[in-house]
Amino acid sequence: MLTLTTEATQVRQFATALSEVPHARHFVTDLLAGHPCADDAAIVVSELAANAVQHSGAAGSGVFTVSLAHADGAVRIEVGNTTGPERPTVGRNDPQATGGRGLLIVDSLSRRWGVVRDGTQTRVWCEIGRTPPDPAPAVQVNA
Numbered sequence: 001m002l003t004l005t006t007e008a009t010q011v012r013q014f015a016t017a018l019s020e021v022p023h024a025r026h027f028v029t030d031l032l033a034g035h036p037c038a039d040d041a042a043i044v045v046s047e048l049a050a051n052a053v054q055h056s057g058a059a060g061s062g063v064f065t066v067s068l069a070h071a072d073g074a075v076r077i078e079v080g081n082t083t084g085p086e087r088p089t090v091g092r093n094d095p096q097a098t099g100g101r102g103l104l105i106v107d108s109l110s111r112r113w114g115v116v117r118d119g120t121q122t123r124v125w126c127e128i129g130r131t132p133p134d135p136a137p138a139v140q141v142n143a
Contacts, residue, residue, distance in 0.1 A: 029042050031070075045066060
């Protein structure tokens with residue numbers, strides 16, 4: 001898990017409207033200008049923000065929140081909103097469907113992701129970017 005201090009996390013709220021999705025994307029890309037994960041982060045936040053608006057229990061009257069933290073070549077994005085009773089799930093990869101691929105895209109661009117439910121609040125988070133290196137293998141010396 002990406003561990004960062006609270007000071008390194010940027011948070012912004014947006015109105016629960018599809019017209020706010022580009023603003024959420026620009027919030028992230030402005031903060032990550034020049035970062036190697038900026039393009040993937042833009043796609044991920046667009047998908048998560050659109051899902052937050054579409055599945056919000058307060059569509060048109062509420063807000064969704066975007067949180068961003070980055071360090072050591074990795075980025076953690078979290079999008080939260082007030083939701084209905086359904087838990088976010090990965091859609092089926094149906095080539096005829098006109099939607100339902102948002103979390104498939106998030107899954108393919110993230111090294112890991114998850115969902116946190118707290119009462120009526122749902123937060124979908126993901127981590128993208130550099131995976132910490134595996135520890136060096138032990139070297140055996142024959143005596």
